[in-house]
Amino acid sequence: QVQLVQAGGAAKTPGASVKVSCKASGYTFTDYYMHWVRQAPGEGLEWMGWISPNSGGTNYAQKFQGRVTMTRDTSISTAYMELSRLRSDDTAVYFCASDLEYGMDVWGQGTTVTVSS
Amino acid sequence: DIQMTQSPSSLSASVGDRVTLTCRASQTIDIYLNWYQKKPGGAPHLLIYSASSLHSGVPSRFSGSGSGTDFTLTISSLQPEDFATYYCQQSYTTPSFGQGTKVELK
Numbered sequence: 001q002v003q004l005v006q007a008g009g010a011a012k013t014p015g016a017s018v019k020v021s022c023k024a025s026g027y028t029f030t031d032y033y034m035h036w037v038r039q040a041p042g043e044g045l046e047w048m049g050w051i052s053p054n055s056g057g058t059n060y061a062q063k064f065q066g067r068v069t070m071t072r073d074t075s076i077s078t079a080y081m082e083l084s085r086l087r088s089d090d091t092a093v094y095f096c097a098s099d100l101e102y103g104m105d106v107w108g109q110g111t112t113v114t115v116s117s
Numbered sequence: 118d119i120q121m122t123q124s125p126s127s128l129s130a131s132v133g134d135r136v137t138l139t140c141r142a143s144q145t146i147d148i149y150l151n152w153y154q155k156k157p158g159g160a161p162h163l164l165i166y167s168a169s170s171l172h173s174g175v176p177s178r179f180s181g182s183g184s185g186t187d188f189t190l191t192i193s194s195l196q197p198e199d200f201a202t203y204y205c206q207q208s209y210t211t212p213s214f215g216q217g218t219k220v221e222l223k
Binding site for chain 1: 118153161163170202212213215216217
């Protein structure tokens, strides 16, 4: 079945970088954009950007430009989101989501990233 | 960037109640509006896309309406599994979410 599986969580110190993975299965990975969305504790959903797995083209939210890099490896149907210069307010659950039809209709289970000294 | 504003921020309701949530865009977004349900510890789930189309597998008690800048999500008869936070999201331009409406048990 169609699913997105994310790797386990990570604990990082301020200033470090984190790379979160999202493996797709059950559909043609290169046919649909992959979005990244995060939710900080007690906060709402925040869109970070998308990547076209076909072309590698990206569109980042202005807030994250310069700190986020989205990439993909089509050979293993996996998308990645790397966030650098981490701060404590980057502590959040990070989700990948694909829009196979309309809207973000398939979601990963989320990856918890904790930033603390 | 398009700002999405949801109201109310939270509401208390009982099982069986009819509930209406509102989402307003800072500029027109035609019908490029999606609704999601989010429960603690879980991933969001798409409920409604293109303002009023029900996503596959979503119960028919959920419905959406609106166009332009004003949208609503209605739950016709609230069920125990519906207590959650609901988010609207525009896909007219660079995506953005509303701040959410938490539906709690009265």
